[in-house]
Amino acid sequence: MKIYTKTGxxxxxxxxxxxxxxxxxxxxxxxxxxxxxxxxxxxxxxxEMDPHSxxxxxxxxxxxxxxxxxxxxxxxxxxxxxxxxxxxxxIALLERExxxxxxxxxxxxxxxxxxxxxxxxxxxxxxxxxxRAERMISYLNENEPLPETxxxxxxxxxxxxxxxxxxxxxxxxxxxxxxxPEKLDQ
Numbered sequence: 001m002k003i004y005t006k007t008g009x010x011x012x013x014x015x016x017x018x019x020x021x022x023x024x025x026x027x028x029x030x031x032x033x034x035x036x037x038x039x040x041x042x043x044x045x046x047x048e049m050d051p052h053s054x055x056x057x058x059x060x061x062x063x064x065x066x067x068x069x070x071x072x073x074x075x076x077x078x079x080x081x082x083x084x085x086x087x088x089x090x091i092a093l094l095e096r097e098x099x100x101x102x103x104x105x106x107x108x109x110x111x112x113x114x115x116x117x118x119x120x121x122x123x124x125x126x127x128x129x130x131x132r133a134e135r136m137i138s139y140l141n142e143n144e145p146l147p148e149t150x151x152x153x154x155x156x157x158x159x160x161x162x163x164x165x166x167x168x169x170x171x172x173x174x175x176x177x178x179x180x181p182e183k184l185d186q
Contacts, residue, residue, distance in 0.1 A: 016072040017080060026140045031071035033133040038064045040126040047119040049168060056097055060157065063090055067150060071137070075144055086153045094156045101167040109178070112166070116174030120165050127161035134158060 012020045013028060021027060038061050045057040066083055073081045114124035134154045141151060169176050 015074060016069065017074055019074060026136060026143070027071060030133065030136040030140045031068040033129065033136050034064050034068045034071065037126060037129045037133055038068075040122065040129055044119070044122045044126055047122060049119060049171065053164065053167070059093075060160075063153070067153070070147070070150055071140070075146070085147060086149045088149060091149065091152050091156050094153070094160045098160055098163045101163050105163070105166050105170060106176075108166075111179040113177040113179055114165070116169050116176065117172045119172060120169050120174055123161055123165040123168055127158050127165065130154065130158040130161055 011023055013023050015021060015027065041057050041061050041064070045054050045061070063086065066086060069081060069083055070078075070085065115121050134151075137146065137151060137154055140146065166176065168174075
């Protein structure tokens with residue numbers, strides 16, 4: 001299989017169904033950002049952390065391939081995509097993982113500045129890329145409706161990554177730096 005096809009040399013690319021669109025099309029931006037998120041999750045998974053978190057991240061990465069495939073397929077040709085879709089169980093898994101992690105974390109009283117340790121920072125970067133993907137997907141959804149579960153999954157995933165960053169901070173004994181804004185004199 002050749003990696004280069006030269007079919008994109010004029011600034012277009014093919015969707016899963018073969019339809020050609022500009023490389024800057026919102027559908028391409030959406031699944032391209034999911035691909036970027038998946039790469040950052042790979043970087044995060046390469047860090048030192050507990051095996052359960054690594055396993056969960058791997059599972060999420062696999063689900064993101066599903067998300068990317070759905071985004072790369074025009075809704076009217078969705079039946080051509082022969083893979084399981086994102087469903088309520090996928091969302092529930094993220095919620096259970098967050099609930100479990102939150103049980104052992106201190107209550108949040110302020111916003112937290114990202115950082116404290118490279119592993120935590122990678123997780124925050126993945127979270128912000130996930131939020132950007134969510135914005136792109138939301139924009140795409142305005143023009144070409146997507147499954148609600150897909151939107152919910154990406155929304156929940158960014159929440160999961162925030163809680164995971166807090167858990168990783170605790171695991172590596174990094175300080176969570178609270179954002180406490182200066183008070184203006186009245």
